[in-house]
Amino acid sequence: MSYLQFRLADYRFRPGLAGTILMLICIPLFIKFGFWQYHKAEQKQMLQEMYDQALLAEPLALPLVFEDMQRWRYRQVKVLGTYRPQYQILLDNQVAQERAGYHVITPLQIGASGKYVLVNRGWVPANADRSVLPVIETPAGDQEIVGQLWLPSDKFYSLEQKQVAEADAPWQTVWQNMDMARFQQSAPIEVLPLVIRLDAGSAAGGYLREWPRPAERITTHIGYALQWFGFAAAALLIWIFTSFRRQENK
Structure with a gap:
């Protein structure tokens, strides 16, 4: 010292x-x-708590108008409607079971209304030849959809160009990101700005659904x-x- x-x-x-x-x-x-x-x-941490609480709650009827989208994040919802696969998209770069594939996202017409909501029906594997897209089967008639709401992020970088779907031809394409703004501008239907992740127990035309807990870092x-x-x-x-x-x- x-x-x-x-x-x-x-x-x-x-x-x-x-x-x-x-x-x-x-x-x-x-x-x-x-x-x-x-x-x-x-x-x-707040989002994680919202997610955990939402899983325990009973499904709510999906509204046609949202005053505050954030309050509905991760909510369990239910809705009755009909799939419209002509504006279906395949979301690329999705991995499950250590294989590359796509998420099948299909518009659902809500009841007799003119509004639609996108439904993520789950994962399908990609072919070895990426130019050959998987065959997607879509059930006809009314479907009862139960699932969790997902608000797609608008923070991504993409080189994709916006394209308008032709009204007289089937429209199935591969997208790199779930760009809601692009979808709303491309498809001539009124789509709610969110996606329903189809519940694993739902029989409404779902594929592999292993929805991960959000990695909030x-x-x-x-x-x-x-x-x-x-x-x-x-x-x-x-x-x-x-x-x-x-x-x-x-």
Whole structure:
């Protein structure tokens, strides 16, 4: 202890102007990024809790108008309607059972209304020759749909070009992303801006349905937050260490 006191006596705390300015910029910025990641983790945790609670709730009748879409995220719903496969799409790059394939997404006309909702009927394997699409069988007549609501993200990058479906020809194509805006512009039907993931126990024309619990990356965000807070602490320690200067003896 006396040695440290002796050594410290030879130094004086004299922070430089440039280092101080850099510290005053970096530390608040690192702390801001840390809290940003921490708040994202909190938001993801809330979504996980919503998901878990929704699985325990009884299915609700699907409304035709949504005042707050977020309140319906992950909700269990039921609806009666008829499949319209002429505007069906195959969502590419879906993996199940260690195989590549597609999710079959088919519009469902809701009762006698003119509105539609997209139903994710599950996973089908892709052929070795990707130019040959799988044959999709769709049941006719009224179908009772029970499933969980999914709000597709609009945050993705795609090189696909929007295309308008022809009214006089079947329309089945492969999409890289579930782009709701593109679908609403391409298909000449009024579609609700959400997708129903068909329940695994439903007999309404479903394929393989192993819906995963949403990977919300809560621990990842917490790790990033701790990393940014660590950067702030390291910047402070570096500034303190470099601000001590040896005092010359006269």
